[in-house]
Amino acid sequence: MVTLSRSNATELTAMLEHLTLEQEEPTPTLVERVIMGQPSDPLLTRYRDCIEEYGPKGYHIDEKGALRLGNQLCVPGDQAVRQEIIPEAHQTRLTIHLGASKMYQELCRWYTWLRIKIDVVGFVGRCLTCQQVKA
Ligand SMILES: [Zn+2]
Numbered sequence: 001m002v003t004l005s006r007s008n009a010t011e012l013t014a015m016l017e018h019l020t021l022e023q024e025e026p027t028p029t030l031v032e033r034v035i036m037g038q039p040s041d042p043l044l045t046r047y048r049d050c051i052e053e054y055g056p057k058g059y060h061i062d063e064k065g066a067l068r069l070g071n072q073l074c075v076p077g078d079q080a081v082r083q084e085i086i087p088e089a090h091q092t093r094l095t096i097h098l099g100a101s102k103m104y105q106e107l108c109r110w111y112t113w114l115r116i117k118i119d120v121v122g123f124v125g126r127c128l129t130c131q132q133v134k135a
Pocket of ligand 1: 128
């Protein structure tokens with residue numbers, strides 16, 4: 001039987017917390033690219049202007065200057081960025097591929113964009129691994 005000293009246990013707990021954090025939070029570089037892409041999206045720019053004019057209606061600018069709807073980061077219409085965000089939620093760091101509705105829930109914890117669900121369903125439908133599992 002392995003007994004853990006108090007300091008070992010504390011260390012282990014810290015490690016586990018770190019792991020969980022890594023699994024749950026989106027990749028920082030991806031988040032940064034989303035934020036950087038926001039000003040080039042006409043729709044998001046319009047939302048941003050509205051905030052300045054009428055005050056926030058669910059939307060706000062966070063401390064990094066990023067447009068958010070509640071806690072969700074507004075993803076610009078840049079397909080390249082979306083096509084990176086979606087696979088990240090689909091495969092995560094685990095080996096199982098998430099189904100469309102679970103993935104949608106996961107994504108909505110962090111991100112929002114128009115037609116997000118359609119993009120998610122489309123992506124899962126095209127995933128070769130998922131198609132093989134079903135077959
Ligand atoms: Zn898949």
